[in-house]
Amino acid sequence: MPTSAARRVSRRVAAITPSATLAVDAQAKALKAAGENVIGFGAGEPDFPTPDHIVEAAVEACRDPKNHRYTPAPGLPELRAAIAEKTQRDSGYEVTADQVVVTNGGKHAVYNAFATLLDPGDEVLLPAPYWTTYPEPIRLAGGVPVEILAPESAGFRVTVDQLEAARTPNTKAMVFVSPSNPTGAVYPREEVEAIGRWAAENDVWVVTDEIYEHLTYDDHEFHSMPAVVPEVADRCLVLNGVAKTYAMTGWRVGWLVGPTDMAKAASGLQSHQTSNVANVSQRAALAALTGGLDDVVRMRESFDRRGKRMHQLLNAIDGVSCMAPQGAFYAFPSFEAIVERGSVAGRPVASTVDLAKVILEEAKVAIVPGEAFAAPGYARLSFALGDDDLGEGIGRIADLLGR
Incomplete structure (x- = not known):
């Protein structure tokens, strides 16, 4: 008792x-x-x-009985294909649909990434300032977040030297975010490349959150690390979603892109967590990704x-x-x-x-x-x-x- x-x-x-x-x-x-x-x-x-054509697609989806049923846990096949196409179109990173897992928003993608990647005691290099959510799923997975301060004097960007100084035999992964929440910092291409090459040379996984990819200003540009440094792709999980780009925070559609074995593992995890993302939201996301960027x-x-x-x-x-x-x-x-x-x-x-x-x-x-x-x-x-x-x-x- x-x-x-x-x-x-x-x-x-x-x-x-x-x-x-x-x-x-x-x-x-x-x-x-x-x-x-x-x-x-x-x-x-x-x-x-949310733009009208996306809302209209959702309305039509509500009327279609096929959206009233369970669908595959990793996402609608046509949405996974559209995400793969969008990833190549927007960032130059070529992936296939079987590398994509559609999640219940960006936070779910973050959780699934660390749950799939980490074992107890694995260390994750976490540049700070960081989005408030990142440390929690790392800890829930048994991992250890290792904070690395990126000061304002450095443009809130970490350096390879800082990453190397923090690396230990227990380092499994690092978090990379550009454009950044909360600082608004954007890493220039040469720094993205340098960090990516360091990660590849040291067998460090990269969990990169690209959800603000379309929101850069003046001469600052977004660069996707696995596109800039292809050799990092086999140890890289890309997180993204429709929330920020298409004003769809309430629709709860995100995704994880990674090597096929990781995507399969994340899909198996999700099959027991939530099954599929709501079909109407997936249909709306499909309309967003295929409807242009105007x-x-x-x-x-x-x-x-x-x-x-x-x-x-x-x-x-x-x-x-x-x-x-x-x-x-x-x-x-x-x-x-x-x-x-x-x-x-x-x-x-x-x-x-x-x-x-x-x-x-x-x-x-x-x-x-x-x-x-x-x-x-x-x-x-x-x-x-x-x-x-x-x-x-x-x-x-x-x-x-x-x-």
Whole structure:
């Protein structure tokens, strides 16, 4: 018989840190529901509706009885083929449909990648700042995340020397993300190539998240590591999805691309986790991938304009400095000088966690503190929101910090 002291939640799950970005978004929405005029810079999702032709494809899919049934666990065959074609078209990386596993969103792809790849004790090199989700599925799989700081002075990009210094006999993989969430950094081609060659030479797996591939600005360009360094392909898992490119965060369609043995293993895992992704969402994703990039171009132009405006407004605030966003849709300003003051609006502030709380409660603006990304002193602000809210929100922060 269990005693009152018996463990109710497993140690593995109890150790998970909830998503900070979703927590901030939920708190902002709760305040809005209570009647507060809150502006949210927290959630990483486009504010645009999903393009009409994608929605229409989903409506038609709802009416087709074949979509009312189970389908193959790794995804609809035609969608897997379209993902393979899209991967070659957009990044120059040639793959086949049997290398693709369609997942329930990008996070599911991240989880399946590490669950398939890692054994207990395997180390994963994790450049920081990093997206708040990455460490958790590594730990759930029994792996050990090894953080490597990429400072702002280096453009938030790690070097081969840093990776080599962190490598041990237990190193199994590294995480590579460009464009970056949360920093907006984009690695130039020569650095992608250098890191890829280092990984290939040292038999280090690369888990590369390419979900922001179409969101780069000015002269910054996306480069897919297995396309630039073909010899890394046999030890590379590419993660992607429709969420950011096509404004489809709620549709929950992502994918994993890798060597056929890894794809088969991930498919077997998924067959016991979730079976297939919802068929209507898969049909919508198929329409997205085969419908051209005109809507994507328009959204990117808006993000570019908003990012430049946010960068300008943030740098105009005394005590705040911000690198110009190069990709994705985030600004990642430093508030270190503000925190060093020790107080804001008469309230004590010892960290960006404290600062974010004061900004939300006093200015009714939600930002994500840098501690969520292993970058204390910084904060992530999404510019995937309307122009009016963007200006009003930064204005409120400026007014509060200027008191």
